[in-house]
Amino acid sequence: MYQSPPSPGTRRPLPQEVAVAITCNGTTQAVMMATPQDLADFAHGFALSEGLIRYLGDVEEFELVEHPKGIEARFWLAPAQAKALGARRRIMAGPVGCGLCGIDSLDEAMREVPAVKDEALRLSGEEIASAPEALRAFQPLHDASRGVHAAGFLQPGAGVTLAREDVGRHNALDKLTGALLLAGTAPSGGAVVITSRVSIDLVQKVALAGSPMLIAVSTPTQAAVDAAEGAGLTLIARVRGGGFEVFSHRYRVG
Template identity: 35%
Template sequence: MRARRPGPTTRLRVEEHRGDDVRRHEDRVLTEEPLEIRLAWPGAPARRVWTTLRTPGHDFELAAGWVHHEGLGRPSGVAYCTDVELRAEQEFNVVTVTLDAVPPRVPRQLDALSAGSAACGVCGSDEVDEVLARRAAVPWSGPLPSPDLVRRLPGLMRPRQELFDRTGGAHAAGLFTADGSLLAVREDVGRHNAVDKVIGSRLLGGEPAAAAVLVVSGRAGFELVQKAVASGVGALVAVGAPTGLSVRLAGAGGLALYGWTKDERTVRYT
């Protein structure tokens, strides 16, 4: 029996309490399942390089974006794994990314689930230097949005956050031009996955990974700045706050970083 592809939301029954009133009804929550990413290149069998918890949907984009952000190369193909030893429930939770050439570094195989990218948890100069070594070959040299437009960008992305509207549990990432034209939006339970998906959508569509602005619905953590620098975007706009390390990396990587962004306010850190 062929497995069913998991959907982005899960339907269930809930009991809602409002004061003394109790109401039982149907609700939807965001789906969260593991995705194992395998990597293959000429002369090498596919190997597991990462496992992350994600919201099903746009899995190929997530895998392509992750490989790109880790500096492993531009994917030439992405497919669900068809190994006979996979259980039925794993069929749509294992993806193989194929490269045309040997990657510049061979990532170690990881056995544990992660809530972020391989850059999560770094804290020192060596790690910042390692990220900068994987930055885009050509930094962004095009125009950047005005501060007035920066304040409006989260609001321009908001109508496309359909999973958030249905569940209240999804992060979003969106790519925009310097004049505010929307290029792509993706949602996921993990903010890092949302960024991988939106950049992966560009790569698999044959478009450049870089754009003028990357907008994220949460805070500007180090892993999001790392992905922005690796993709060569010009600015990262966050609804929430940055960290000290993310500000440091943005400055070193030439990334314009904005936090606390709302209609009436934004703060530029670089």
């Protein structure tokens, strides 16, 4: 049955997005649409996952600069990293929903990632099954708008300890990666939990960040499973109703 939309006085707030230009030493590397919270986290996570930086020491200075039509996330890199930049770059625009738009080489879209380090991370079936519900406590933007994704960091015995939200699932993951980087928290000590399906680029981002496990509420693509298998990453998906499916490297579940 058709239902009319709620009256303006009762309508939920809509998710926000803003143009974010990521620049390195004065050169624009990408312009992405993102939810305007936690943009320093977003910029650092994006820079790490796209190879603009390798670790926090590559960044000499960072600032967010507001412009009339958006926000510039401005990096000044150490000379050695500034010289190396350019091995992988993007065309200058990326819509919010896409994690591979603009890559100017098919090899980069299907890039191999370093194998994740196995630091004896183990999560029980109960911890994994309850991860999406635990993440819900960290989703105020979703509660208000019902229109954003989240990515959280699940640590053994501690539950979800950190999370970030964004209208784009890739952006939420980049925000989480950046938050971990800036906090000095090793991603190898926990699992990433996401509220979306799993595509290959999300697996690549998690592996490059260094987390050995990715937990998702929805379905992975075959390319994502293949990439997880090759990277040594435990991929768990379809987590709902107290159950889940393990698609690769199940020895970390127990």
